[in-house]
Amino acid sequence: MPFFSTRGRTPRLAPELDDAVLGKLLKRLLSASRSSMPGETEICVAQIAQLLEQDSQNTDRRAHRLSVLAEFLAESHLPGAWAKQEPRNARALALQAWSQLERGRGNGRMTDAAATWKACLLAAELDPADPSPWVVMLGVARLERYAEREVFAVWNEIVARDRWNREAYLSMLAHLSPQEAGSLAQVLEFVGSLRTRMPANAPCASVELAAHVMQYHSAVARGGTEALLARNHWNGERAAQFLDRALATWPSPAFFSHAAAVADLNLLAYALTAAGGPRETAPVFDAIGGKVTSWPWRVDGDPVLAFETARSKAR
Structure with a gap:
């Protein structure tokens, strides 16, 4: 790519x-x-x-x-x-x-x-x-x-x-979430079952990160103290380890081969920005170019503006 x-x-x-x-x-x-x-x-x-x-x-x-x-x-x-x-x-x-x-x-x-x-x-x-x-x-x-x-x-x-259909795994993740028919425990069980079996560069590699972003958004949406402390989600061991691994591998042009790889990079750039590490995010924005996905940037308003603001901070 x-x-x-x-x-x-x-x-x-x-x-x-x-x-x-x-x-x-x-x-x-x-x-x-x-x-x-x-x-x-x-x-x-x-x-x-x-x-x-x-x-x-x-x-x-x-x-x-x-x-x-x-x-x-x-x-x-x-x-x-x-x-x-x-x-x-x-x-x-x-x-x-x-x-x-x-x-x-x-x-x-x-x-x-x-x-x-x-x-x-x-x-x-x-x-x-x-x-x-x-x-x-x-x-x-x-x-x-x-x-x-x-x-x-x-x-x-x-x-x-x-076996690793990206759309299906993200769809099932949403189905198992508290916002639909499941619970946080079911989301964690689903993600945990993938962690030990899925190839690191599988088309559905972003499922765990999507789950973290969903949890982060839920905390922000609840408002009050939880919203103020939502960024702390990214300091948790699981989230921090995932971001470190993804940052080390995902931006490489040889790592992913699936069609929606740029969407996964958008998700990673968003998560790194939410975690408060703008300088770390620069290689991810370089890999994305200017191809913006609506989700998850739209959660913060106009997706292109949110993307551009985050990219400017990274640079």
Whole structure:
């Protein structure tokens, strides 16, 4: 990944991260959404299909592209148009279902969870090795508060296909949190089970750090003395050790190979900033360039401004 490029250093929200081909398609789709040219839908659908068939064996890259496109197109007619055009295309079905999930997240509930679930099952039948339909089903199960046995049944289907699926682990972390269906004890148990088995550079390597950031945010949100002392979370043995290990390895351009590595670096930069170590954070910002993720920076207001302020302190 071109972490140390001298280009693109001006901070901007970059949902595509360092996927330049995806970034070009997002710009093309944005331009098309403002156009009324005949045949525009067909052209856009063809470009989406072509992108999702590239690197067809790289399920991690395809999942990243699917998730970004789904959020970008959540209110668009394009996913539905593609699925209608090719009703037995696993990619089309997965994108349609994922975009419906993203729309549901925005609204707080699914419009038709059963239809989305059915589309995922068909996509899984058409491509049994692909974990993405099951990742979408996990999201639906969380949003619709399905029974715990259904959530874990879907979880088992995902890890059987992709042992370290990043999206699935972060989704399950959120499900087990006190804000959803679990507790802090369940979060700690989940993270602890990963700590001894997961490769250090696995696609889901950020799960433990995400758990720490969630605990930090919870303390800040409670206000009062807890908010004032929230920074002390990063002085705890587990948190401090994790930050030290991540700082020593994550910024290296050869360490990570998964598609969302830049998102993990954003999370690390945020955590180091929250811990009060601005000078230590400089190598991480260098590795990020100017590619800003909305979360976790948005918790402090405008994400680009929060990122830029933290980066200026680091320098």
